Amino acid sequence: xxxxxxxxxxxxxxxxxxxxxxxxxxxxxxxxxxxxxxxxxxxxxxxxxxxxxxxxxxxxxxxxxxxxxxxxxxxxxxxxxxxxxxxxxxxxxxxxxxxxxxxxxxxxxxxxxxxxxxxxxxxxxxxxxxxxxxxxxxxxxxxxxxxxxxxxxxxxxxxxxxxxxxxxxxxxxxxxxxxxxxxxxxxxxxxxxxxxxxxxxxxxxxxxxxxxxxxxxxxxxxxxxxxxxxxxxxxxxxxxxxxxxxxxxxxxxxxxxxxxxxxxxxxxxxxxxxxxxxxxxxxxxxxxxxxxxxxxxxxxxxxxxxxxxxxxxxxxxxxxxxxxxxxxxxxxxxxxxxxxxxxxxxxxxxxxxxxxxxxxxxxxxxxxxxxxxxxxxxxxxxxxxxxxxxxxxxxxxxxxxxxxxxxxxxxxxxxxxxxxxxxxxxxxxxxxxxxx
Numbered sequence: 001x002x003x004x005x006x007x008x009x010x011x012x013x014x015x016x017x018x019x020x021x022x023x024x025x026x027x028x029x030x031x032x033x034x035x036x037x038x039x040x041x042x043x044x045x046x047x048x049x050x051x052x053x054x055x056x057x058x059x060x061x062x063x064x065x066x067x068x069x070x071x072x073x074x075x076x077x078x079x080x081x082x083x084x085x086x087x088x089x090x091x092x093x094x095x096x097x098x099x100x101x102x103x104x105x106x107x108x109x110x111x112x113x114x115x116x117x118x119x120x121x122x123x124x125x126x127x128x129x130x131x132x133x134x135x136x137x138x139x140x141x142x143x144x145x146x147x148x149x150x151x152x153x154x155x156x157x158x159x160x161x162x163x164x165x166x167x168x169x170x171x172x173x174x175x176x177x178x179x180x181x182x183x184x185x186x187x188x189x190x191x192x193x194x195x196x197x198x199x200x201x202x203x204x205x206x207x208x209x210x211x212x213x214x215x216x217x218x219x220x221x222x223x224x225x226x227x228x229x230x231x232x233x234x235x236x237x238x239x240x241x242x243x244x245x246x247x248x249x250x251x252x253x254x255x256x257x258x259x260x261x262x263x264x265x266x267x268x269x270x271x272x273x274x275x276x277x278x279x280x281x282x283x284x285x286x287x288x289x290x291x292x293x294x295x296x297x298x299x300x301x302x303x304x305x306x307x308x309x310x311x312x313x314x315x316x317x318x319x320x321x322x323x324x325x326x327x328x329x330x331x332x333x334x335x336x337x338x339x340x341x342x343x344x345x346x347x348x349x350x351x352x353x354x355x356x357x358x359x360x361x362x363x364x365x366x367x368x369x370x371x372x373x374x375x376x377x378x379x380x381x382x383x384x385x386x387x388x389x390x391x392x393x394x395x396x397x398x399x400x401x402x403x404x405x406x407x408x409x410x411x412x413x414x415x416x417x418x419x420x421x422x423x424x425x426x427x428x429x430x431x432x433x434x435x436x
Contacts, residue, residue, distance in 0.1 A: 117167035191210065243312050
């Protein structure tokens with residue numbers, strides 16, 4: 001075979017192959033276009049029933065004495081007696097004696113006043129007898145006209161009556177000064193400071209001791225304006241019995257609880273924090289009256305100055321839903337499952353947060369687009385959409401996940417970002433280890 005012929009054979013084969021390829025491409029039918037059917041989002045749901053709940057408010061405060069008083073001497077003299085309980089931390093009942101100033105001089109003054117009163121009374125009796133005798137003498141003389149007051153000794157009798165009253169006042173004054181030599185507790189009290197010593201000479205106004213009242217104590221609780229709305233109304237300055245308060249404190253390393261009650265609103269708002277202040281009253285904080293057993297709720301004393309955590313019982317509300325916090329969307333909106341499995345977006349009324357849960361009410365649609373703050377609320381069960389929706393819109397068609405379905409809905413995540421980051425880091429570490 002000649003050399004030119006050998007060169008033409010491959011060229012002819014290449015041209016033939018190209019021709020066949022062009023023919024095949026030209027005769028190929030266009031593929032049938034299939035438009036995939038768009039499926040509604042697959043979601044999970046959660047059914048919630050309405051309940052009647054009582055709201056609560058938490059606050060903190062310090063236990064303070066309802067009254068603190070400094071006792072001072074009202075008479076002069078030497079302190080002759082001091083109670084053994086007159087020490088810091090000592091307790092006294094109302095009227096119990098703390099100390100006594102030497103009463104000898106004041107007892108003598110009482111006896112002098114009693115003698116002066118007896119003398120004045122005797123003088124009055126004599127003047128009464130003389131006045132009666134003068135009247136009889138005037139009648140015996142047969143005088144028809146009215147007798148002159150001087151004749152009947154009326155001025156002398158009035159002077160004797162005045163002397164009796166003056167002597168009686170002097171005796172009363174002497175008795176009061178004698179009584180003031182004994183210093184007594186004005187109410188159930190605990191000694192916070194002692195300033196008197198046996199044998200010390202005191203004058204009127206000398207401080208003797210400082211007492212704090214222990215019949216009941218108080219604590220000042222700060223609340224925001226929203227938290228205040230969760231409580232029953234308390235008039236500023238009123239002394240009415242308000243909501244019950246549970247106070248928690250620590251004593252001897254153990255948690256203790258005490259029952260208190262809101263008694264008044266201070267009626268002012270703090271300039272710095274804009275908080276309201278309520279006063280809670282704790283009866284018998286040192287258990288001096290009740291003397292409970294060790295098993296009682298208030299067994300341990302609640303000392304003045306203790307730091308307490310307070311839980312205030314608030315208003316009772318009906319038709320309240322308790323839902324996971326992460327299901328609450330922006331601007332307190334909720335995704336509900338409506339009729340025909342369509343998405344319904346409603347505005348919730350946020351009441352209170354309780355950790356991972358929140359309490360809400362769902363107002364019914366307001367008339368004429370008015371405010372829903374005071375609108376009636378729903379009392380029907382609701383079905384929440386718990387899956388995340390990338391493009392949520394009213395009346396969006398949804399599919400409900402079933403246990404037989406292999407598809408998984410796009411669940412919303414309620415775990416903190418820290419946990420999610422830790423999971424991702426763990427997965428990356430595992431993958432790197434496997435590659436190595």
